[in-house]
Amino acid sequence: MFGGLLRRFAGGAAQASGKSGKRGKPTMRYLRPDGAGILKAHNPSLRSxxxxxxxxxxxxxxxxxxxxxxxxxxxxxxxxxxxxxxxxxxxxxxxxxxxxxxxxxxxxxxxxxxxxxxxxxxxxxxxxxxxxxxxxxxxxxxxxxxxxxxxxxxxxxxxxxxxxxxxxxxxxxxxxxxHRLVQDRSDLDGLHQGVFLDSDGLVVGYRIKTRVDGFDRTIDLxxxxxxxxxxxxxxxxxxxxxxxxxxxLAPALRVTRQRDTLADATLTAALLQTIFAATLKSAAPSAEAFEGMIEDAKAGAGLTDPGGVAAMMEMRDGFYDGASVDLGTHGKVAHLWPGDEFEMHTSNHPGGNYLPFDRQLGREIAACIGVTYEGFSGDYEGTSYAALNLGIATKYPxxxxxxxxxxxxxxxxxxxxxxxxxxxxxxxxxxxxxxxxxxxxxxxxxxNWLGPPMPKADDLKSAKAAEVRHGLGYSLQTILAGDGLDWQTEFDQRGRESAYAIANGQPDPHAPKTAPGVDPNDPDLAEDPPRGRPAG
Structure with missing residues (x-):
């Protein structure tokens, strides 16, 4: 019953669209028809x-x-x-x-x-x-x-x-x-962008631009x-x-320009708002507007000052001549003409979207350079110890x-x-x-070439982890290599330090440690002798 119902619906849809009721065979493939047209204009060529x-x-x-x-x-x-x-x-x-x-x-x-x-x-x-x-x-x-x-x-x-x-x-x-390697290419000579290759692709030589006696020339080495x-x-x-x-950094060049543009635009907007930080709002139009009104009135009705507008403006100008708005005097209260309002403005830049967008651009650049975002930007706000450790551990390989x-x-x-x-x-x-x-x-x-150790967010926790590895039987080479150290060099140095300390009457700095307040020579700490079976 349900099968016939589905067929009727499918048939009705096909007839309404003017198409056959047959459905194409379902397929799984890349790049299915792009209904939104997002990939339609993206047609890269496949090249070497x-x-x-x-x-x-x-x-x-x-x-x-x-x-x-x-x-x-x-x-x-x-x-x-x-x-x-x-x-x-x-x-x-x-x-x-x-x-x-x-x-x-x-x-x-x-x-x-x-x-x-x-x-x-x-x-x-x-x-x-x-x-x-x-x-x-x-x-x-x-x-x-x-x-x-x-x-x-x-x-x-x-x-x-x-x-x-x-x-x-x-x-x-x-x-x-x-860039002193030439960009020339010659298949006959096996020259590919300044590099000579044999028939197997093995590099056998280079063509280099150099300067000899003030003249540019190329040499083959x-x-x-x-x-x-x-x-x-x-x-x-x-x-x-x-x-x-x-x-x-080639994939991030576009992003670096975007980040610079964002910073420049934000700074420009902030500077403009800082320069024009105070305004005087008035319900009355400006003197130029009044003059235009008066001229219009003269032309239309023969009036010279409709409603005493010019007289009012003269009184307003005279008021401000004697009561200027001075922002530099501490504690001064400025009196304004009735209906006027003095307003201070604060910069609205950067806006709320600036930091999230800037951080996203920074993360993309940091990924190309191969460093953590925190190390790239110096921005550790909101970063937990676990997140920082994870970021370092992910980047260090x-x-x-x-x-x-x-x-x-x-x-x-x-x-x-x-x-x-x-x-x-x-x-x-x-x-x-x-x-x-x-x-x-x-x-x-x-x-082997030993480099610097992996950065650590907490030295104490890292030391504890090394102690646990040592207890589990990890080799000293494996443990010390994580700190950029060579185990043989460390052993030699410890031996020299111990010998020098003893020769100068000092305790061995690498002697086994005991608990505080415990005398290692205390006979009570000695192991009890083995006990035999009781006689009889």
Whole structure:
């Protein structure tokens, strides 16, 4: 019965619309008919990401650099991103050579690694050694490297061998702006936006714009030398078919302009309302209007002053000549002409919708930069401890990922170049000599780079969490890595502190702690001797 009723309704609807009563087969598909027309005018083309990058690269880079130079909140957010990724002191080397591949014992590998870490730290902290321009430490170069990545979406450097008077080493790092890579493309030469690729897509060289003797010219440089040592270090984050990067701020450029426009418009409206903050309201028209009325009356009825209007205006003007409205005298009561009203105005800007809208724009920008909104804006209003912790915990893996993709390749390239030179010159022993190192470069150069710890909203709660992890059997490496520390370095430092304290007649600061007021030498605290079975 119900089936026939439904068919009659369906048939009636079909006849009313002039269509057949047959219904199309139900389907599930993307982009169903858009009744509201929201997607009708949106017709993007599907292209290679490499083509999109090449078409927009120059303009996007110029706009981001301009924003960072002229918008304080963008510059501050980029600086915050640099500190989150690189930390205040840069990344710390933890050498981890593959001792099994190299045929070493673990003890020998540990001792060799500690020696390498100390020597590399001295090299990396000396600008005259590590920087081709002699200006910055390796950590400072990494800061500029990350900032360059924010601006261009890629970072570039040359690894030079340049002897210098007063320097022990010849290995140098020279950063250069990525826009010096040409934008040319030639499929015959395998040139794609300044990068030479082989038939498999492997990067084999670069074409760079440079200035020689006052003239611009281009030079071609190989990506690495015959021994595999990098000559050009180039990093970017993108799709597999890309050869160049684009700024991570590119999706937020429109939003940054909207935020600036919103702030400028709000400020302009507030200033206008501040300038015109007081008005005098009167039921009587102005003198010019009275004059017009008098002229009209003269033309129409021959009257010279209808109703004594001019006389009244003269009396009003005379009144205010002797009783001006003075806003600068404290406690003065101003008397007004009967019917006049003096009104003070307050600025109605920013309005109630300003902050919610501004915060939403700020959140979108912060997402592109890779920082929390609170860290980006300094606005912690209404943020709870749990929400702040969740935001940090959500963003920190993103920071760690960028740390591995962006600055670590620069640190690793500088480390490998220095290590090769240190072994080649005999300053660091290597079993089998320099030729053995060249054969085992990858195994010998393996390393971890420790960065700053994850920010904590409450140090006490974080310490308690570390204590719980230790009680559950987590390794010290896992626990301390979260604080940006190396467990072996911490053990060595504790040993030095304990030895120094004891040598100077002080208690060991790392001795096991006892409860307050309890003497650890109290014999009553000793464990009771085992009790035997009673005799008999």
């Amino acid at each position: 990401k490499a083509d999109d990058v090449q078409g927009a690269y120059t303009k996007v880079a110029a706009m981001v650099v301009d924003a960072a130079q002229n918008q304080g909140w963008i510059a501050g957010a980029v600086d915050q991103g640099v500190v989150d990724i690189n930390g205040p002191k840069g990344l710390m080397l933890s050498a981890t050579p593959d001792y099994e591949e190299l045929g070493w014992t673990k003890d020998y590998a540990d001792g060799w690694s500690r020696r390498i870490e100390r020597r590399f730290k001295a090299y990396a902290n000396n600008p005259l050694e590590v920087d081709a321009r002699g200006k910055q430490t390796l950590a400072g170069l990494a800061d500029a490297w990350i900032r360059m990545w924010y601006f261009y979406g890629e970072s570039t450097a040359r690894m030079l061998v340049k002897p210098r008077p007063g320097s022990r080493y010849s290995s140098r790092v020279q950063l250069f702006a990525p 190989p990506a690495r030398d015959r021994d595999g040592r990098p000559i050009i270090v180039h990093v970017f984050d993108g799709d597999p078919d890309q050869t160049r990067g684009i700024s991570p 993103h920071v760690e990922r960028r740390r591995e993709r962006v600055p670590v390749p620069l640190y690793q390239a500088a480390y490998e170049a220095w290590l090769e030179e240190d072994i080649a010159t005999g300053r660091t022993p290597f079993p089998g000599g320099y030729s053995a190192f060249l054969r085992n470069r990858v195994a010998a150069s393996q390393a």
